[in-house]
Amino acid sequence: MTRLLAALFVVLAAPALNAEPISGYEFLDESTRAMQDDEFENPGMVAVDRGRELFNEQREDEIASCATCHGEDGVDLNTEAIAQYPVFNPNIGGLLTLQERINHCYEIKLDRFPLVSGHADLIALETFVRFTARGETVNVQTEGDMAPLIEQGKKLYETRFGQIDMSCSHCHVQHQGQMLRGQKLSQGQANGFPEYRLGKGRITSLHQRLTECFVSFRAEPFEPGSQEYKLIELYVMSRGNGLKIETPAVRF
Ligand code: HEC
Ligand code: HEC
Structure with a gap:
């Protein structure tokens, strides 16, 4: 395990425990x-535009769209919420x-068949909705x-998983700022999700990441969509309280 870790991390400096x-x-x-x-250069804007389209779209034989309740282009969405x-x-x-x-509104308010976690339309809707709150401060209730x-x-x-016995915290708390396989380890914050991944060439939900x-x-x-990922999402988002929403962020 120690040898594997040493091979993984290029630098093993003193751990940066940033609060x-x-x-x-x-x-x-x-x-x-x-x-x-730059909104014109940001490749994640394609998903925002697709999400906006889905949001405003009233399908044939349907009496409402998301926009019916939340305003054209989501102007009535509560961005603080x-x-x-x-x-x-x-x-x-x-x-x-x-x-x-979003999926709840999709199913219950629009009487549609719900989408599975990871469905492109669901990620596009989420990207659009979170984009409307871009610049808003992450404020997850913790009480x-x-x-x-x-x-x-x-x-x-903090649980160690898998063959090399590592936890999220190893990379994103202890080793943040260090290089791992050519990438600089960040705190693994989630304020930019869904985000555009240059290396993958696609928009990526938090659970996919x-x-x-x-x-x-x-x-x-x-x-994706499991209770475990939801709990991790909750912890990661609460850890990022105070950061600005950046959706759609651009990352490698
Ligand atoms: C028939 C009306 C209706 C429709 C249609 C509808 N919603 Fe909602 N939506 C609501 C209500 C009611 C709430 C809860 C508001 C609250 O808790 O104060 C809500 C809450 C939300 C929220 C949480 C943020 C907020 O403003 O409270 C989001 C995001 C959202 N809806 C997205 C969508 C999307 C995306 C669609 C289309 C797939 C959609 N909704 C369709 C009624 C609707
Ligand atoms: C072996 C090291 C390693 C472990 C362990 C690891 N990650 Fe990551 N993670 C990375 C790398 C590399 C990246 C891309 C660079 C960066 O942002 O740190 C990344 C990125 C992320 C991002 C995106 C950050 C952003 O700004 O876009 C999140 C969120 C994340 N990780 C959460 C987690 C969670 C939660 C766990 C535990 C289930 C975990 N990671 C475990 C290496 C790791």
Whole structure:
């Protein structure tokens, strides 16, 4: 295990245990930052536009669209409420991610067959909805019903998984700022999701990114939409309280 770790990390300096949340944006090079900041150059805007289209679209034989209740282009969406996701909603199954909220409206309010987690339309809708809250401060509730769930998420975050026995925390807390296989390890914040991945050439949901991390340290991933990923999402988002929403972020 020690040998494997030494091989993984190019530099093994003193661990940087940063308490302040830092966006992955701060770990990017100049040109990638510029690409993210420019709405014409940001390749994630394609998903935003697709999401906006789906949001406004009223299908044949249907009496409403998302826009019927939330305004054309989502002008009536509550962006402060969006910045609080995941939330605790006892009427909709307890812990509720933004993607689930959207899917709930899709199914219950529009009477459509719900989309599976990871469906391109669902990710596009989520990208558009979170884009409307771009610049809003991440503000996940941490008290009350949320407290024990955040604890569970933190536990998963610190659990060692897989053949090389690593946890999220190893890379994104202890080794942040260090190079791993040519990439600078960030805090693994989620304020830019769904985000555009230059290396993959596509928009990526948070749960898809989690699966990539699991695979990268050779552990068996959970399913997108699973309770485990929801708990990890909750913990990661709460850890990023105070950061600005950057959707669609651009990352390698
Ligand atoms: C018939 C009306 C209706 C339709 C159609 C509808 N919603 Fe909603 N939506 C609601 C209600 C009601 C809430 C809960 C508001 C609250 O809790 O204060 C909500 C909440 C939300 C939220 C949480 C943020 C907020 O403003 O509270 C999002 C995001 C959202 N809807 C997205 C969508 C999307 C995307 C669609 C289309 C797939 C859609 N909704 C269709 C009624 C609707
Ligand atoms: C072996 C090291 C490693 C482990 C362990 C690991 N990741 Fe990552 N993760 C990476 C790398 C490399 C990246 C891309 C560069 C960066 O942002 O750190 C990344 C990126 C991320 C991002 C995207 C950050 C952004 O700004 O876009 C999130 C979120 C994330 N990881 C969460 C997790 C979670 C949660 C776990 C535990 C399930 C985990 N990671 C475990 C290596 C790891």
